[in-house]
Amino acid sequence: MQLSREQLLDAYRRMRLIREFEDTVHAEFEAGNIPGFVHLYAGEEACAVGFCLHLDDRDRIASTHRGHGHCIAKGCDVEGMMLEIFGKAGGLCGGKGGSMHIADLEKGMMGANGIVGGGPPLVCGAALAAKTLGTGGVAIAFVGDGGSNQGTTLESYNLARVWNLPAIFVIEDNGYAESTSSRWACAGSQVGRAQGFGMPGVEVDGFDFFAVWEAAREAIERARAGDGPSLVHVRFMRYYGHFEGDAQTYRAPDEVARLKAERDPLMLFRRRVSEAGLLEETQLDEIDGECRARVATALERAKAAPWPGEDELVTDVYASY
Amino acid sequence: MAKKTYRQAINEALRQEMERDPRVVLMGEDVAGGMGSPGEDDAWGGPLGVTKGLMPIFGRERVLDTPISESAFIGAAVGAAASGLRPVAELMFVDFMGVCFDQIFNQGAKLRYMFGGKAKVPMVIRTMYGAGFRAASQHSQCLYSLFTHIPGLKVALPSNAYEAKGLLIQAIRDDDPVIFFEHKAMYDDEAEVPDEPYAIPFGEANVAREGDDVAIIALGRMVNLALEAAGQLEGEGISCAVVDPRTTSPLDTETLLEVVEECGRVVIVDEAHPRCSMARDIAAVIAEEAFDALEAPVRTVTAPHAPVPFSPALEDAYIPSTEKIAAAVRAVAGHPGG
Amino acid sequence: MATITPVVMPKWGLAMQEGTVVGWHAAPGARVEKGQDLLDIETSKIANLLEAPASGRLRRVLAREGETLPVGALLAVIAEENVSEEEIDRFVEAFEAQRAREAPAAEKAVEPVVVEAGRWRFRLLEAGPGDAPPVLFLHGFGGDLSNWSLIQAALAPRWRTLAPDLPGHGGSSKALERGDLAELADALEALIHGLGLDRLHLVGHSLGGALAVELAVRDPERVLSLALLAPAGFGPDIAGSYIEGFLRERRPRKLRPVLEMLVADATLVGREMVEEVLRFKRLDGALEALTRIAARLHEGDRQRHAVRERFLALPMPRLVIWGAEDRILPSGHLEGLAPAVEILRLEDCGHLPQIERPEQVCAALERLFREAR
Numbered sequence A: 001m002q003l004s005r006e007q008l009l010d011a012y013r014r015m016r017l018i019r020e021f022e023d024t025v026h027a028e029f030e031a032g033n034i035p036g037f038v039h040l041y042a043g044e045e046a047c048a049v050g051f052c053l054h055l056d057d058r059d060r061i062a063s064t065h066r067g068h069g070h071c072i073a074k075g076c077d078v079e080g081m082m083l084e085i086f087g088k089a090g091g092l093c094g095g096k097g098g099s100m101h102i103a104d105l106e107k108g109m110m111g112a113n114g115i116v117g118g119g120p121p122l123v124c125g126a127a128l129a130a131k132t133l134g135t136g137g138v139a140i141a142f143v144g145d146g147g148s149n150q151g152t153t154l155e156s157y158n159l160a161r162v163w164n165l166p167a168i169f170v171i172e173d174n175g176y177a178e179s180t181s182s183r184w185a186c187a188g189s190q191v192g193r194a195q196g197f198g199m200p201g202v203e204v205d206g207f208d209f210f211a212v213w214e215a216a217r218e219a220i221e222r223a224r225a226g227d228g229p230s231l232v233h234v235r236f237m238r239y240y241g242h243f244e245g246d247a248q249t250y251r252a253p254d255e256v257a258r259l260k261a262e263r264d265p266l267m268l269f270r271r272r273v274s275e276a277g278l279l280e281e282t283q284l285d286e287i288d289g290e291c292r293a294r295v296a297t298a299l300e301r302a303k304a305a306p307w308p309g310e311d312e313l314v315t316d317v318y319a320s321y
Numbered sequence B: 001m002a003k004k005t006y007r008q009a010i011n012e013a014l015r016q017e018m019e020r021d022p023r024v025v026l027m028g029e030d031v032a033g034g035m036g037s038p039g040e041d042d043a044w045g046g047p048l049g050v051t052k053g054l055m056p057i058f059g060r061e062r063v064l065d066t067p068i069s070e071s072a073f074i075g076a077a078v079g080a081a082a083s084g085l086r087p088v089a090e091l092m093f094v095d096f097m098g099v100c101f102d103q104i105f106n107q108g109a110k111l112r113y114m115f116g117g118k119a120k121v122p123m124v125i126r127t128m129y130g131a132g133f134r135a136a137s138q139h140s141q142c143l144y145s146l147f148t149h150i151p152g153l154k155v156a157l158p159s160n161a162y163e164a165k166g167l168l169i170q171a172i173r174d175d176d177p178v179i180f181f182e183h184k185a186m187y188d189d190e191a192e193v194p195d196e197p198y199a200i201p202f203g204e205a206n207v208a209r210e211g212d213d214v215a216i217i218a219l220g221r222m223v224n225l226a227l228e229a230a231g232q233l234e235g236e237g238i239s240c241a242v243v244d245p246r247t248t249s250p251l252d253t254e255t256l257l258e259v260v261e262e263c264g265r266v267v268i269v270d271e272a273h274p275r276c277s278m279a280r281d282i283a284a285v286i287a288e289e290a291f292d293a294l295e296a297p298v299r300t301v302t303a304p305h306a307p308v309p310f311s312p313a314l315e316d317a318y319i320p321s322t323e324k325i326a327a328a329v330r331a332v333a334g335h336p337g338g
Numbered sequence C: 001m002a003t004i005t006p007v008v009m010p011k012w013g014l015a016m017q018e019g020t021v022v023g024w025h026a027a028p029g030a031r032v033e034k035g036q037d038l039l040d041i042e043t044s045k046i047a048n049l050l051e052a053p054a055s056g057r058l059r060r061v062l063a064r065e066g067e068t069l070p071v072g073a074l075l076a077v078i079a080e081e082n083v084s085e086e087e088i089d090r091f092v093e094a095f096e097a098q099r100a101r102e103a104p105a106a107e108k109a110v111e112p113v114v115v116e117a118g119r120w121r122f123r124l125l126e127a128g129p130g131d132a133p134p135v136l137f138l139h140g141f142g143g144d145l146s147n148w149s150l151i152q153a154a155l156a157p158r159w160r161t162l163a164p165d166l167p168g169h170g171g172s173s174k175a176l177e178r179g180d181l182a183e184l185a186d187a188l189e190a191l192i193h194g195l196g197l198d199r200l201h202l203v204g205h206s207l208g209g210a211l212a213v214e215l216a217v218r219d220p221e222r223v224l225s226l227a228l229l230a231p232a233g234f235g236p237d238i239a240g241s242y243i244e245g246f247l248r249e250r251r252p253r254k255l256r257p258v259l260e261m262l263v264a265d266a267t268l269v270g271r272e273m274v275e276e277v278l279r280f281k282r283l284d285g286a287l288e289a290l291t292r293i294a295a296r297l298h299e300g301d302r303q304r305h306a307v308r309e310r311f312l313a314l315p316m317p318r319l320v321i322w323g324a325e326d327r328i329l330p331s332g333h334l335e336g337l338a339p340a341v342e343i344l345r346l347e348d349c350g351h352l353p354q355i356e357r358p359e360q361v362c363a364a365l366e367r368l369f370r371e372a373r
Helices: A005-030 A045-052 A068-073 A078-085 A119-133 A151-162 A190-196 A209-224 A255-262 A265-275 A281-304 A310-314 B006-020 B054-058 B070-081 B094-099 B101-108 B144-148 B161-173 B222-235 B253-263 B278-289 B312-318 B322-334 C085-105 C145-155 C181-195 C207-218 C240-248 C252-260 C271-282 C286-297 C308-312 C358-372
Strands: A060-062 A139-144 A167-173 A201-205 A230-235 B003-005 B024-028 B063-065 B086-093 B124-129 B154-156 B178-183 B190-192 B206-209 B214-218 B240-244 B247-249 B266-270 B299-302 C004-008 C018-024 C037-042 C047-051 C056-061 C068-070 C074-079 C113-117 C120-127 C134-138 C160-164 C200-205 C223-229 C318-323 C342-346
Touching: A005 A045, A005 A068, A005 A078, A005 A209, A005 A265, A005 A281, A045 A068, A045 A139, A045 A167, A045 A209, A045 A265, A060 A119, A068 A078, A078 A281, A119 A139, A119 A151, A119 A167, A119 B070, A119 B101, A139 A151, A151 A167, A151 A190, A151 B070, A167 A190, A167 A209, A190 A201, A190 A230, A201 A209, A209 A230, A209 A265, A265 A281, B003 B006, B003 B161, B006 B024, B006 B054, B006 B161, B006 B178, B006 B190, B024 B070, B054 B063, B070 B086, B070 B094, B070 B101, B086 B094, B094 B101, B094 B124, B124 B161, B144 B154, B144 B178, B144 B247, B144 B278, B154 B161, B161 B178, B161 B190, B206 B222, B214 B222, B214 B253, B214 B322, B222 B240, B222 B266, B222 B322, B240 B253, B253 B278, B266 B278, B266 B322, B278 B299, B299 B322, C004 C085, C037 C074, C047 C271, C056 C085, C074 C085, C113 C181, C120 C145, C120 C181, C134 C145, C134 C181, C134 C207, C145 C160, C145 C358, C160 C181, C181 C207, C200 C207, C200 C358, C207 C223, C207 C308, C223 C358, C240 C252, C240 C286, C252 C271, C271 C286, C318 C358, C342 C358
Parallel strands: A060 A139, A139 A167, A167 A230, A201 A230, B024 B063, B024 B086, B086 B124, B124 B178, B154 B178, B214 B240, B214 B266, B266 B299, C134 C160, C134 C200, C200 C223, C223 C318, C318 C342
Antiparallel strands: B003 B190, B154 B247, B206 B240, C004 C074, C018 C037, C018 C068, C037 C047, C056 C074, C113 C120, C120 C160
């Protein structure tokens, strides 16, 4: 299946935006400017974008604690995100959620989640709503390899199958659940588990945008056609630690350097589209510059913005009380 | 006006709201029953028949049986509520909250706040509570204080059939997550219940009986025991007001304090365990805000700090009784004035 | 033969099945005179005083404060001092035995029914012989058919009494487009036609009075007589604060003083009555309907309906009754109606003559009905 030039440009732009964003947040965190915890998505861009490129505003996604990439891929406002991560007024969640709960329901982004395995049941619900209301939408749960072992995730597979929901479970296996290897922690196989619940499952190389995009297309089309849920096991690795500040001593010393040199998804994408003569290097360089500038502006604004007022403490606890 | 049971009143509330709003859906274990089984469809209508008759009317698209997967389907109720449906999920026994509490207190309760007001979770979780069925420790608890503790949740405790229909209709129409507590021993209790739909606002306590010597604040089923005790005490010359908060979150402290200030003496009746209970919560509010009006210490009548026992003799001793309530009132009434 | 007089739970109104003893005005053993206040009784509709049916000593008090007992139950026994305890015991035993025997044949209460008429649904209480002349009772703003229960109980033996809940009220349909007299009259006309009432007496209270005038004006041939109790539309004044308070208040303590404006004797407003009004207001659509009607009924302390002139021009026998202490619609609006129309001004009576002075109201109504035949 071919992507159009517009789609290719769109894909690259989203991935580059994520990369710039995460690298910037990494630097800012190191400089001591960001409160709380952040969990960065650099290296994993192909997955979020490979799936979200197929989606529109009626579709919903739920993410993990590592949610910036999904947020950007789903079209959330980058400046709003930066403000939110800095905890400033005007953030995507008014400064009330921060990195771990970053969300925009208007864009169908049901939030990063501070609870491992929190997403899949929510996605079953969103899929149920789409099915009941006849919107034609699908719902995607991005789950980590760690989250794949939570009871909530497995129960959600079962529920999605027996209720025949338009849901997709994407296991983002980046090799480690915190410091623990996914190979050790996950019994059996992700695809085998899906099949155990009567769902189709495939495994893809998460560094390869096109492989992800293709697997995503099939799963999403299946869901939209009313043929129920599926699972996609995406294998890749994260560049940064589980959280910012993680010494990552559990990794091989040159692991990340090798990944960046050999498996970087943006590099592989560029190589592929250039070789196929689909896009010019200069176009891609331009996008690089645009994204860099956008993120820089967002950062500037976030640093300058005020804190939320103290009266915000007790707003939006309820719709009415 | 027709007399209906607590069970009928709840069923009617669900049916009328489902008729009015196609976004209202029910989900839970055996809420219809018989799913995939060879025998009768709608075999159960819930473990105590509360939702019977709804699936034949609304179909399995709107009355969804679930596998035994609370964390999945309670979480799905949250996600569905945030995505345009108005689900009424059933947590069969509140004692089961352990397997899905994250979905309730970390997801459902907090989405609106964490997302800066951009999410809405108009979900109701109906759940059974209370002792008296000899169902023992894991099927008899009154855990409403745990939910009341969580900002973002609302908690309703209807004390009779009239209250049940009105509070459930309000819960379904409310845009916040509501935990709706049904006392399992009350399902056959009758009251006059209008045929038409009506909503009782949250955060408005009901002064079920007027009196000026001692205020009895009671929760859920205990309201009825308090009324019985008050009738008895009237004959002894002690005039009791009985107040039913109706909802513990929001809590109508204004009315509670008003009645306490008029009486100067108060007894709080709560079937739950005493530590970190609603009884202690309300007592603290009174101590902090009505201290000068008090003529006696605040008394609470609760279960003991123990799991619910199985043996009928033990369970009967466990639950607050009319006699215990009356004794507490006499003690408080007899306390020398402050 | 010693006289022993039982004090029993009275039947006030057709629907009353039981009453609650609120308080005694005499202690056991006290001397009572016939007609003196003996005990306060409350039902869901009314709180009232029961008078001692005879003179003597209050020898037994069998009903406790707070106790709810069925109509006809023995509450107390009055007898002179010279009657022995044993005789009283035997009397009580015999009385209870008799009641137990009669219980299966106990009077079945007349229940309201639901009637569809055009696009409206009415709750209607009918009592009386089907071949007697029909009398249609129209209650006022915020009321319901039970406002007439004392009147219906008294007149039902001789007249075919019919009391509906007006649209927006009681158990009738709540959806109203405008809430004006025309719309209410359209609905009532549909009911009258639906019931096949070719000729009828009309009795209207307050807003129901203005409505009755509207109906009579539309079809004077059909209306045998027109009786109005404190009708709206007969002058400029109305206590706007009553309407506003009725609509606004959701708590019993705040609503009670509003309802007390309706009557000369505030003790008539019992707890249950207040609770009933609150429960009615919670019904879906009730508040919207009442708000619409109120907007057409008044603006502040000025009435918006005006039916006085059209009323005076009507041909059928007419009667207007008003309580001298009416704080909602002033009895001054009676001025100038006589002698063209018969009027009756009741002392010690507020806005609810049909509840405060039912005997006088009934007597006047029956005189009117007979005159109209």
